[in-house]
Amino acid sequence: PRLKIQFTADNKQEIFPVDKGRISVGIHGIEGCFTHESVLRLCEDLEIDSFKLDLKYLIDAKGVISAVSRGEIDRGVFCVANSGSGAYIESMKMMGEHSFDVLALYGMEIMQCLMADKSLTDVSQVKEVFAHPQAISQCERTFAEKYPEIKLIKGTDEDDTALCAKRISQGKFSAGTATLASQIAAKLYGLNILEYGMHHDPFNTTTMLVIKKKS
Numbered sequence: 001p002r003l004k005i006q007f008t009a010d011n012k013q014e015i016f017p018v019d020k021g022r023i024s025v026g027i028h029g030i031e032g033c034f035t036h037e038s039v040l041r042l043c044e045d046l047e048i049d050s051f052k053l054d055l056k057y058l059i060d061a062k063g064v065i066s067a068v069s070r071g072e073i074d075r076g077v078f079c080v081a082n083s084g085s086g087a088y089i090e091s092m093k094m095m096g097e098h099s100f101d102v103l104a105l106y107g108m109e110i111m112q113c114l115m116a117d118k119s120l121t122d123v124s125q126v127k128e129v130f131a132h133p134q135a136i137s138q139c140e141r142t143f144a145e146k147y148p149e150i151k152l153i154k155g156t157d158e159d160d161t162a163l164c165a166k167r168i169s170q171g172k173f174s175a176g177t178a179t180l181a182s183q184i185a186a187k188l189y190g191l192n193i194l195e196y197g198m199h200h201d202p203f204n205t206t207t208m209l210v211i212k213k214k215s
Contacts, residue, residue, distance in 0.1 A: 001111065004205070008103070023052070023053060025039065026068060065094040075212055084138045112204070129143070129150055131152075138198075161179070
């Protein structure tokens, strides 16, 4: 996916200062989520060795921002807004409650994929979609136009896209339930992608922040 860096600290090495050793980075989601993917892409653009990052999968924005504020992790990365669905409300709430230094602001194109257990091979077999509220919001118009019979269920910020994919692979949802997540998540958790590009905004882009504890 394409990345657009909108702001960085004057010293880009400060974003992920791996020259000083391994650093811990809190992720808004779990392995395979879009934030995880974006961190790997950001490292490529900054020519930083991502293997020197100790990634901590903290599920939601609350977990990331709180851990940074308490000094439990060196850096935090979380989502703040999407071009097709607006602000991440929980991120906004936490940003209002905590102070921190912003090291980078960037956007990454997001491809929302409809995926399900391997027992489902066609969209016609899907009865409902349970997903992160932002994922649902980014795809609502597509469902309304193409699959109005499918029930859409919005979770909370704790229902990370990759986490929902993992839960499906573990059989924690009823038969006929699908979710929305990345291609990486589908591969990691062994799910069938039933349709690519479910988002209604053709430039579907999520903006993310890299932060550290307030100086």
